Amino acid sequence: MSDNNNKQQTKNNQPTSNWFESWFDTQYYHILYKERNDEEAQLLMDNLTNYLNLPEDAKILDLACGKGRHAIYLNSLGFEVTGVDLSENSIKEASEFANDKLHFKVHDMRETCNEKYDAIFNLFTSFGYFEDNADNYKTIKAIHNSLTETGFGVIDFMNVDYVIENLVADEIKSVDGIDFHIQRYYKDDHIFKEISFEDNGEKFHFTEKVQALRLEDFERIMEEAGIYLLDIFGDYKLRKFYKNQSERLIMIFK
Template sequence: MSEAEKPSTKNELNSTEKWYSSWFDTPYYHILYKDRNYREAQIFMDNLTHYLNLPEKAKVLDLACGKGRHSIYLNQLGFDVLGADLSENSIAEASINTNETLHFKVHDMRETFEEKYDAIFNLFTSFGYFENDEDNLITLKAIKESLSEYGFAVIDFMNVAQVLETLVPEETKTVDGIEFHMTRYLKDGHIYKDINFEDKGEQFHFTEKVKALTLKDFEELMEEAGIYLLDIFGDYKLKKFHKTESERLIMIFK
């Protein structure tokens, strides 16, 4: 997910206030994370859609879809898919793949869709970015209101306990000739990642900031939103969730 605002041209492109406004809309975000395991993600989509037993041509919303890679794969599985994201740049690129049953639009995840969906997927820790905690509840309510009567929603989030246990405080990664220097830490209930690098003689700095939401936090939010939590898994193979060991916190609700 990313905001539709454009980044500043100044060296200091980011503030933690709406950090996603600039970072997700830059090419550097996609460069840094270009080596993500998309085959693993496709296996997750296979397992998830099989578990949900979605009907043929079910209407699926990929919420915070980025450049649409997973929307495209879900469409290839036979579903009628809408990919939605706040990044105008990502949606512009994703829209090249539009067909009769695959569409993309710029959308704020806090807003309800007029159309109802059989499944809504919010994948790969695309939740908890907002400065105001109330926006997390607003987002859950919007997801609920956008579901059909028998629809299911899925939030795939990090398992905070496992992340903090294995957190790498400092790391340097070189991608496409750019040396990204990253530091990670917990502060005020959020997990931060500071990213510093130089490109074409210019210094850049971004900060990722995600609310460290635990299962208990989600349960409280969902109860307040009137959501029924059906099942919880701990990885992309849909193994049972373990509070300290699982890599992911995958929640299925309606």
């Protein structure tokens, strides 16, 4: 899970608003997920850009870019890339890598961009964070409205049925001297990840909460939004999608 998604967070039992607005802005989110597989991410970027046959001067938007690992790699391939995220701290860090063809800014994915892009990538389950289903429609519509006439949208989401079948209920992950106690479960059409840990004598608890959106859910939203779903893949090698076997649900649309 980004894995990023709907969650509420508490610090000393003080609730905040949207979980992703608080959790993604903390240093602990980046500590916990620091060991993500860059080679796997780069494989997806290589395969997507080749499959889409993007021109060398293509403009790409990395939507919900975090600290910019996908955007930075795409820029290294020669593309003009803009990375956007709701987390001000993430954008601040990512901006250290900015150049003439790599830009970062704070942006809400529900809002249409001021510029048009040849491709918009929403990667690593950076979708389904919102409590209101209407926000899913707004996000996909905003992606579509921000594309050029020949542009492509890509959403890389978890394959819910595979994830539920293979959930690791309890795990302790030790990173940088912090023991993250993680519990995962499926409830009320959401996949939850409870994260508890202690640092410098202070206890923390965060709850990631991602909507369990399946292919048929995305198909319905896209149909309502007048969007054409071009292709579906089941992993980062862009192999065929199988409902019960594929690890990912990768959708290409325009």
